[in-house]
Amino acid sequence: MAPMNVRECIVSAPGKAILHGEHAVVHGKVALAVSLNLRTYLWLKASAPGKVCINLPNIATFMSWELSDLKLLAPESCGERDESKLLDAELVRRLREFIGVTNGNLDTHSMATLAFLYIYLSLFGSGDLPSLTVTVWSELPTGAGLGSSAAFSVCLAAGLLSASGAISTPLRDFDNTARWCQEDMELINSWAFQGEKIIHGNPSGVDNAVGTWGGILRFLSGKIIPLSRVPLLRILLTNTKVPRSTKVLVARVKDKINKFPSIMTPVLDSVDAISCTCERILAEMTSQPITGEHYNALEELIDINQHHLNVMGVGHPTLDTLCRVTQARGLHSKLTGAGGGGCGITLLRPETDSSIVQSTIQDLKDCGFDCWETSIGGPGVQQHSPASVKGEILEIFSQY
DSSP states (O other): OOOOOOOOEEEEEEEEEEEEOTTGGGGTOOEEEEEEEEEEEEEEEEOSTTEEEEEEGGGTEEEEEEHHHHHTTSOSSOOOTTOOSSOOHHHHHHHHHHHTOOSSOOOHHHHHHHHHHHHHHHHHTTSOOOOEEEEEEESSOTTSSSOHHHHHHHHHHHHHHHHHTSSOOOOOTTOSEEOOOHHHHHHHHHHHHHHHHHHHSSOOSHHHHHHHHBSEEEEETTEEEEOSOOOOEEEEEEEOOOOOOHHHHHHHHHHHHHHOHHHHHHHHHHHHHHHHHHHHHHHHHHHSOOOHHHHHHHHHHHHHHHHHHHHHTOOOHHHHHHHHHHHTTTOEEEEESSOSSSEEEEEEOTTOOHHHHHHHHHHHHHTTOEEEEEEESOBOSEEEOGGGSOHHHHHHHTTO
């Protein structure tokens, strides 16, 4: 067989934040997960014959393998492409041995490498493995609960499925960006979920769904439903850089519920109602002219939910500082995700002056936090023409 010709492509996927419903979702309540327009970009191109390379400059990881070595690891049957529901435990075991991580927990570098090799070998199988180089650059901080691993997995799935011919490349001449059809997106999502399983063990599937579909998703008892149309909202995203354990925080909330059921159950019901009310307001914002009243309501819901999260015991002094600093500028903030530190979001109104935004960012940086101006509700995974990619990202790609 002649070697496969790999078509060069650039894809990107967004991060994710929880708008409302964190912690309550564990107890069967509605949560709203939103795409975060800090994106992860992947560039796939043909490489020197006989080689497969992955470059992850964010985590200083640069790996290269001989195709002849990888061929020995490949599963017998290639591209049971719809059979992407169950993880091939035998292939995972062989790959762990191959990269030298047979003992328990993996660092970021090993997990990323494992996810890449797993999807690559599963899609191309033991047939003709293509020589290719994948370079990934992310605007997302890792380990901050912002879906950075899912954005990575979604990009890997989209790039490698395109290279294998399992999905079309939607970009036409003169397009800047393009999205796939529903069926292709479902395939991307299911392979991205495989990557997430390798990285997280037992993920909910929310992060990769947000990375694939973008916009806003309603999550309830394991069911994920994308909202049909959503407005794009400007936000500040702040990382307090205080490390936290999601497990410990989830257990803390559970203890409180067990200790004070009659007090905590109404709090969870109230958070559920906040998610549902917010969903209704967002739907209104896409079907009629957006007014100040819509933003007033969104701000009030943010404030109420933040108080509820403090009641649940997942606040933190740094998050109180975030709320206080932004409140002084007339802005409204809440934690997003596990809490106990981690990240917070601040809603920006369309009329919020850029001088206020810049001075707020500076105030937050002065507190020792990282802060970005970005948006929520933007597109999920997409293919790019080089012209539609920011200069600084192309510059990073050009080094590899």
